[in-house]
Amino acid sequence: METFKNVFGTGATDEEQSEETGIMDELWKNSTLSWSTRIKGFVFFFVFGYLISFISTSLLLTIGVVAFAVLYTVGNLCSMLSTLFLMGPVSQFKKMFASTRIISTLVVLISFVCTLLCAFLLERPTLLCILCVIIQFFAMLWYSISYIPFARDAVKKFFGAILDI
Numbered sequence: 544m545e546t547f548k549n550v551f552g553t554g555a556t557d558e559e560q561s562e563e564t565g566i567m568d569e570l571w572k573n574s575t576l577s578w579s580t581r582i583k584g585f586v587f588f589f590v591f592g593y594l595i596s597f598i599s600t601s602l603l604l605t606i607g608v609v610a611f612a613v614l615y616t617v618g619n620l621c622s623m624l625s626t627l628f629l630m631g632p633v634s635q636f637k638k639m640f641a642s643t644r645i646i647s648t649l650v651v652l653i654s655f656v657c658t659l660l661c662a663f664l665l666e667r668p669t670l671l672c673i674l675c676v677i678i679q680f681f682a683m684l685w686y687s688i689s690y691i692p693f694a695r696d697a698v699k700k701f702f703g704a705i706l707d708i
Contacts, residue, residue: 576628584628592621612662612672616655619683623651644689651686654679 576584595618603611627635639648658675661668688694 581628585625588621588625588628592618592623592625594618595621608669608672609662612658612668612676615676616658616679619651619679620655623683623686638690644686647682647686647689650682651679654682 596615597618599606599611599614599618606614624635630638638644654675658672658679661671661675665671685695688698
């Protein structure tokens with residue numbers, strides 16, 4: 544690992560690099576999860592999150608709008624945070640707030656908050672909760688696409704071509 548770090552330097556000063564290396568090495572030493580456990584945790588939380596979102600959507604008419612909005616948001620949050628198992632929390636948050644996806648991350652997080660606020664604070668939350676969930680759906684879709692190289696450009700070109708016709 545040290546040879547790899549020496550060959551592909553981070554561009555930081557020696558003091559910054561040793562401090563960063565020390566923190567990262569400490570985190571990896573304290574991590575007790577094997578790679579297979581990380582994969583299992585990722586798959587479990589990802590599937591669990593989307594299952595909660597799907598079930599809440601399926602039961603919208605029977606469980607009510609408030610329960611639907613809360614379950615849908617919790618499901619999306621579980622799915623979004625499932626990648627913590629793969630990358631670790633520090634890397635995950637760095638990638639979430641990188642310049643290429645900070646806007647989509649903020650829209651997703653704001654849509655989570657708005658959905659929950661509408662569900663709990665409004666007297667008649669039906670219309671606004673459903674609107675917030677729709678925004679949340681598209682925000683999560685755009686956020687997910689941001690992790691696939693060139694996918695956002697392809698989607699923009701596709702819809703640009705459709706809308707020009």
